[in-house]
Amino acid sequence: MSDVRMRVLVTDVAWPTVDVEREVLAAAGAELVLAPSGEPAELARLAGDADAILTCFAKVTAEVLEAAPRCRTVARYGVGVDNIDVARATELGMVVSNVPVYCVDEVADSALLGILALARRLLPLNRDIVRGGWGRDVPGAGTRLRGKVLGLVGLGVIGSALAARAQALGLEVIAYDLSGRPVPGVRVVSSLDHVLAEADAVSLHVPLTAATHHLIGAEQLRLMKPTAWLVNTARGPLVDNEALLAALDAGEIAGAALDVTDPEPLPADHPLRRRDDVVLTPHTAFSSDGSLAELATRAAANVVDVLQGRVPATVVNPQVLTSPALRRGLEPR
Template identity: 80%
Template sequence: MGARVLVTDVAWPTTDVERSVLAGAGAELILAPPGDTAALAALAVDADAILTCFRTVSAEVLDAAVRCRTVARYGVGVDNIDVGHATRLGMLVSNVPVYCVDEVADSALLGILALARRLIPLTRDVAAGGWGRTVPGSGSRLRGKILGLVGLGSIGSALAERAHALGLDVVAFSRSPRPVPGVRWAASLKDLLAEADMVSLHMPLTDRTRQLIGAAELAAMKPTAWLVNTARGPLVDTAALLKALEHGTIAGAALDVTDPEPLPADHPLRTRDDVVLTPHTAFSSDGSLAELARRAATNVVDVLAGRLPATIVNPGVLTSAALRTPLAAR
């Protein structure tokens, strides 16, 4: 019998792409039905590998997966995987850090444009039978304004290129600054927040970045500024953001990710005219989803075949005595 690959969840209609990649290596794809942690752990017992999108792969699931050699993430962030525990058990963890750069950068720009052109209140007014003349306020001119990027990896850099085309000035903050054409570096996050007319987050979720933007950071922003988050919901203190919007501390927000996710059906952020809210779909397009499925499945196939995958989240496992499979260099 070939290897069994447990897919915990997917956010797209079919698993045809990854099923094909795995079948080419003689591996069988097992798609888990919805269920609790115990149900997922029961399925993990016979898994040689785990592929996961958003579902939590906890220590309980990993302990049950006694044959599992690798856990592969469909996506960039690995905050839904207990990476430390996987490392202790000798499982290699991989991700797909580059597959939706254009899509997420486009989505962040879409949020900025929607806030600038007041898309939400105007379309709601038209849908209700109006024609915009009764909606107070006017749009904002973007040219000459300052975009602040918190984190400047591939997505932040792609957004910076788009921002320059609109005539925006770009300033960035990162703990590891590097020369980037057309981008100024802020000395601190506080300095960036005070200067920027719009702040876009492009950081991974870690213990260090959780609730990076809270009440104090929102208070440091201009009252006319917008917050854009296409990265991870818990980077922002949701209660503090709602209060900042209600009190006029900032002028608006564009969110593709929230904390919690999804927001409760009656959450006030869902209906505010100064909030552009989308359901964690910034990464999604016909091209990006196919590429993501192929790359994630290929990472699994590589490990099962004794090869190093394209990306390794926990490289320390390679020298661990607990490593469950010998891996040759690529």
């Protein structure tokens, strides 16, 4: 297009097309450029003439940012920004944005699905049927959920949505959350250790930061009941995989449901893949026909806002807005 004046580099996507965001950007006079592989060296090369960067899972490193002298904003498809060097972006005057609310129902449903699959022993029974059996030789019975305790680590919008779903099934819900946000029917406790010790299922709903890396390790897993399950639909590195394997082998906990792992994907021969007490999904809890369209629209709109001189709906690094380094001034909405 001869009238295109701005270029937006899309580092990677986890869905079939970029038609939605391409349309949003084109309406603002911006051209979408999709990186072939999302590798850092490739991104650094393509970032040279980018006015903005849209990223899903690819690492937007300091080197990529430093190779982008025209870039005014880095927008994340999603909630967490651990794949972006936010500190360096701020130093360079780039606005970093995210989409914190778009897949609440999907992730809450997925966390509940993991709990239900573990409680009803879906995986070992299904595997036995696939092998030609009929489940008669699979030892053990399912678990009645009514009256059990769900422990939430983090009580944001997704944790709150899961709480409502769990309460509908008759579970008591407790939570460890630093925000002080009240949620009907949820008993907030004073420590992570309290949640781990009391809960029959523990579900993680916190961002990945330096403070939460390996939040659940060997010491924390030993606090859990031997009949309890761990559910992670947030970020893989919140859990120490080696400690989790050791705890499962030792019978310190009864199982896990993981939509996220560290690394992703897990190696083909990783022992977590072969266990009947571990339900794995490939980081797709966020994904549905409705959530993906909403995500693409909101992330692209954040880019357009910055390119047109407005503050986007959600700014991760608000201090950049008053920094002398800010690349072009932004007017409030």
